[in-house]
Amino acid sequence: MKIQVKNILATVLLCACVVAQAAEPIRIGMIDGMSGAFANAGEAVVRNLQLAIDKVNARGGVKLPDGAHPLALEIFDNKLGVEESLLEFKRLTDQRIPFMVQGNSSAVAAVLLDAVNKHNQRLPDNRVLFLNYSAVDPALTNEKCSYWHFRFDANADMRMNALTEVIKRDTRAKRIYLIGQDYSFGRLVAQAARVQLAAKRPDIQIVGDELHPIGKIKDFAPYIAKIKASGADAVITGNWGNDLTLLVKAAKEFGLHTKFYTFYGNGLGAPAAIGDAGVDRVRAVAEWHPNVGDGARDGASDRFYHAFRQRYPQPKDDYVHLRMHIMIEMLVTAIEKAKSTEALAVAQALEGAHYQNAFHDATMRAADHQLIQPLYVSVMRKKSEGGMRFDNEGSGYGFKTELYLPAASTSLPTSCKMQRPLR
Numbered sequence: 001m002k003i004q005v006k007n008i009l010a011t012v013l014l015c016a017c018v019v020a021q022a023a024e025p026i027r028i029g030m031i032d033g034m035s036g037a038f039a040n041a042g043e044a045v046v047r048n049l050q051l052a053i054d055k056v057n058a059r060g061g062v063k064l065p066d067g068a069h070p071l072a073l074e075i076f077d078n079k080l081g082v083e084e085s086l087l088e089f090k091r092l093t094d095q096r097i098p099f100m101v102q103g104n105s106s107a108v109a110a111v112l113l114d115a116v117n118k119h120n121q122r123l124p125d126n127r128v129l130f131l132n133y134s135a136v137d138p139a140l141t142n143e144k145c146s147y148w149h150f151r152f153d154a155n156a157d158m159r160m161n162a163l164t165e166v167i168k169r170d171t172r173a174k175r176i177y178l179i180g181q182d183y184s185f186g187r188l189v190a191q192a193a194r195v196q197l198a199a200k201r202p203d204i205q206i207v208g209d210e211l212h213p214i215g216k217i218k219d220f221a222p223y224i225a226k227i228k229a230s231g232a233d234a235v236i237t238g239n240w241g242n243d244l245t246l247l248v249k250a251a252k253e254f255g256l257h258t259k260f261y262t263f264y265g266n267g268l269g270a271p272a273a274i275g276d277a278g279v280d281r282v283r284a285v286a287e288w289h290p291n292v293g294d295g296a297r298d299g300a301s302d303r304f305y306h307a308f309r310q311r312y313p314q315p316k317d318d319y320v321h322l323r324m325h326i327m328i329e330m331l332v333t334a335i336e337k338a339k340s341t342e343a344l345a346v347a348q349a350l351e352g353a354h355y356q357n358a359f360h361d362a363t364m365r366a367a368d369h370q371l372i373q374p375l376y377v378s379v380m381r382k383k384s385e386g387g388m389r390f391d392n393e394g395s396g397y398g399f400k401t402e403l404y405l406p407a408a409s410t411s412l413p414t415s416c417k418m419q420r421p422l423r
Contacts, residue, residue, distance in 0.1 A: 025072035026062055026341055028053070028331075029097040031088045031112065032104050033080035037215035038241040040268055041104050042077075044319045045133065047312050049073055049101070052328035054311075062332050065339055071328070080104065080215070082111050089115050096126055098341045099331065103134025103153065104240075106185040113140065116148050120343065120421075127343035131331060133324050136263075137184055138192075141370040145416035148343065150350055150369040152327040154287065156185065156238065156263075158410050160192040162285045162375045163236065163261045166403050168200040170234075173259075175207045177232035179223060181243055182211035189238035189263070207232050215243065220250035227256060234259040241268060248282070249273040259283070267319035271380060272395035279397070282380040288322035288360060289378050289399050290390040300358030305390065315394030323371070326362060330355050344421060361407065368416035375410045377403040 030049065034042045053071045061068040074097060076088035085108045092100055102112055109132055120127040132140065132151040136159065141151050154162075167173050178193055180186030190209055197204050207230040210223060217223075224247075227235060235258055239247055244264055251260070252274045259281045264270075266284040274282060290305045292298055308320050334349035335341055351366040362373035378399035383391040391398040 023061075023067070023069060025070045026099075026335065027072050027074050027095070027097045028099045028101055028328075029074045029076055029092040029095075031076045031078050031085055031092065031100060031102045031108075034075060034077035036079050037243075038080050038104060041241040044268065044317075044321070045103065045324065046073070046075065047317055047319075048308075048321045048324040049328065051308060051311050052325040055325075056328065056332055062335050064336070064341075071332070078108065080108065082108060085112055086115060089119075093119055093123075093126060093128060098128060098343055098346075099131060100128050101131045101133060101327070103132055105183075106135040106137035106140070106188070107183050109135030109140060110137065110144065110184070113144060113146055113149050117146055120148055129343040129346055131327055133321070133327055135185075137188055141368040142415045145368050145414070145418055147347060147369075147418060147420055150347075150364060150371075152323045152330075152371045154285075154373070154375055154410060155370065155412075156188045157192050157196075157412055158375065159263055159285045160189065160196055161412065162377050162403065162405055162410065163283070164193070164196040164200050165405070166283065166377050167197065167204070167234065167261065170259075173201070173204060173234050175205050175230065175232045176234045176236060177208035177210070177227045177230055178206060178236050179208070179210045179212070179227070179247070180238050181214040181240075183214050186211055186214070186238060189236070193236045212243075215241070217243065217246065220247045221254060223247070224250045224254045224256050227251075227258070228254070232258055234261060236261045238263045240264040245269040245273050248278065252277040257281070265380070266378065266392055266399050269316070269393065271392045271397040271399075274380075275395075275397070276382075278380040279382055280379060283377055283402065284380075284399060285375055285377050286322075287362075287373050287375060288320075289376055289401070290320065290392075291378070291388045291398055291400055292359060292376065298359050302389065304359075318393045322360060323373075326355050326360070326371070326373075330364065363407070365411075365414070367418065368414040369418075370414065372407050372411045374407050375405045376401050377405075 032042045057070045061070040078085040078088045116130045130149045136156040138155045138157045178190045265282045334346045337349040338345035353364045355362045379402045381400050388398040
């Protein structure tokens with residue numbers, strides 16, 4: 001009897017060890033700002049990624065030849081600084097985490113991309129795949145493109161193309177003011193606006209081109225005064241995080257009743273900050289928004305949004321990024337196709353990969369690792385006036401589609417000359 005008990009216990013312990021080994025998590029390292037002026041942007045990313053990861057784990061995890069593995073998110077706070085990002089990248093690679101995700105700040109993304117390239121060449125047995133959810137500098141998938149980098153957001157030129165398509169149709173638009181953050185991304189947005197407006201609406205006059213320190217301005221009143229003095233009938237900005245919220249708040253306080261064409265004006269406090277002054281004036285561009293379609297036709301979209309709001313019911317947490325959910329799903333599919341978490345094998349599986357659900361479809365272009373997907377330009381409206389199912393952040397204001405661009409219309413040429421590694 002004692003021998004039988006010992007054998008049973010040994011078998012149980014052996015099974016437990018096997019299960020523990022099979023259940024070793026696949027770790028994803030997020031390097032982004034979780035403290036400082038833009039902590040709210042980093043927190044929004046965590047909410048989206050964690051929900052996407054939990055969804056994968058709830059259905060059993062990632063299926064590999066040795067069994068199913070859960071996903072696990074590891075967070076590295078870079079305080080949105082370049083030097084801090086490199087230090088956190090070193091911590092990530094020391095832990096042999098195979099997948100790095102980052103997005104807030106194109107300047108940080110460029111530095112991390114260079115670090116990834118050098119690291120992967122030096123240590124091929126510990127390679128890292130860089131999945132980019134928000135850094136939209138076009139160079140990252142053009143002259144700086146890398147085999148180890150995949151972007152899941154539309155780049156700045158693609159986003160600007162969507163916004164200028166709306167401006168092109170607005171016959172009342174005559175004088176436009178450009179304002180942005182003084183770093184690579186802000187300069188790129190201004191450049192793209194000038195080039196595309198010149199091509200689509202050469203009659204439009206640029207009456208101001210302003211760059212301000214990123215994350216440093218607490219009072220945007222002087223900037224709003226300049227915009228008012230210029231006589232601008234529209235503003236284009238790529239501002240994000242608190243720099244956007246404070247800008248639109250100042251516009252409201254000082255009675256600047258002009259149109260705002262934004263990259264990120266549909267969340268992180270912006271709708272509530274601008275209030276009635278933004279109705280029919282503030283526009284945002286994104287790969288998705290809660291009021292896509294008419295509800296009856298887009299039940300799957302509504303269910304996706306309801307699931308997010310159920311998980312994060314606080315109004316301040318209401319900022320959903322579909323692209324981050326797509327990124328996790330495409331990564332899981334690529335790992336399962338590659339039957340490995342090794343960076344080269346997963347990269348090969350991601351190239352040309354297609355994602356489709358009931359309300360969205362996207363393709364990872366192999367030539368430059370840029371995701372090609374539809375884009376929506378939406379305009380701010382009062383929910384109480386009807387025509388929308390959802391408001392943003394409990395503000396009473398939501399966004400309604402003004403222009404839908406299918407994936408084929410958002411794709412722009414690339415200058416990428418991809419250098420592909422040997423196995």
